[in-house]
Amino acid sequence: MSVREWSVEESLEIPLPPQAVYAALADIRRMKDWSPEVIGVWPRGDRFVGVNRKACWFWFATCRIVIADPGREFAFDNITFGLPVARWGYRLTPTEHGTLVTEYWIDLRRRGWRRWIAELLGLVFTGTPAARRAARNRLGMRVTLRRLRATAV
Template sequence: MTARIWSLEESLEIPLPPHAVYAALADIRRMKEWSPEVIWVWPRGERFVGINRKACWIWFATCRIVIADPGREFAFDNTTFGLPVARWGYRLTPTEQGTQVTEYWIDRRRHGWRRWAAELLGLLFTGTPAARRAAHNRAGMRETLRRLSAACRTAP
């Protein structure tokens, strides 16, 4: 049995300056354009609700923006029924050709009954056991970065 993975990072270089990439990421309504799971986002200031889908499973994620550093980093914490689930974020590093975008995920389901409850809800909502979520997320992160890059390249 392999050890559970609690965090991931995937990176891709986008040939635009960090402030342009940040502007796309910080407009969370656009997340459905590049995330393979997000189908709708309802923004509410520093909070938002995302509706996600994987095959026949549909679930919501209640999120709060926790890092909003223009041109450098954007991150949000995801909870379900008040239980911590994950932190999703994007670090932006200038390069000679544009911006290195690093998407990261940190599993926040760590302790006691809250962990057990969040993992059970995650399985019911997504159909993916917590121990396999990292592998699923890695594939999704790669697709998200490819779609983000394409969207940034075609933006006016």
């Protein structure tokens, strides 16, 4: 039996300065261009709703931007039915040839009885068991970062 992963990170260098990468990421409507799951985003100030798809599963993600540090980091929390689900973010590190973009995911469903409700809802809506979510997210991050690099330059 493998140990469950509660966080995942993937990095890729993009040949643009951090401010340019940040500007692309902060336009949350563009996430549908990069993420293999996001098919639409409705922004509302520091909150937004993402529409996601995986095979025959569709679900909404209600999110709140929690870190907006231009040129350094952009992150948002996914809160579904009032339950904390995950934090998704991007750390930007200047490099000689552009920016090292590190996408990260942190599972926020670690404590108490609400964890079981959130995990059940996650399975029903996404078709991915909690124990496999980190591995699935890692693959999605790799696709997202490659697409970000391809469209941002």
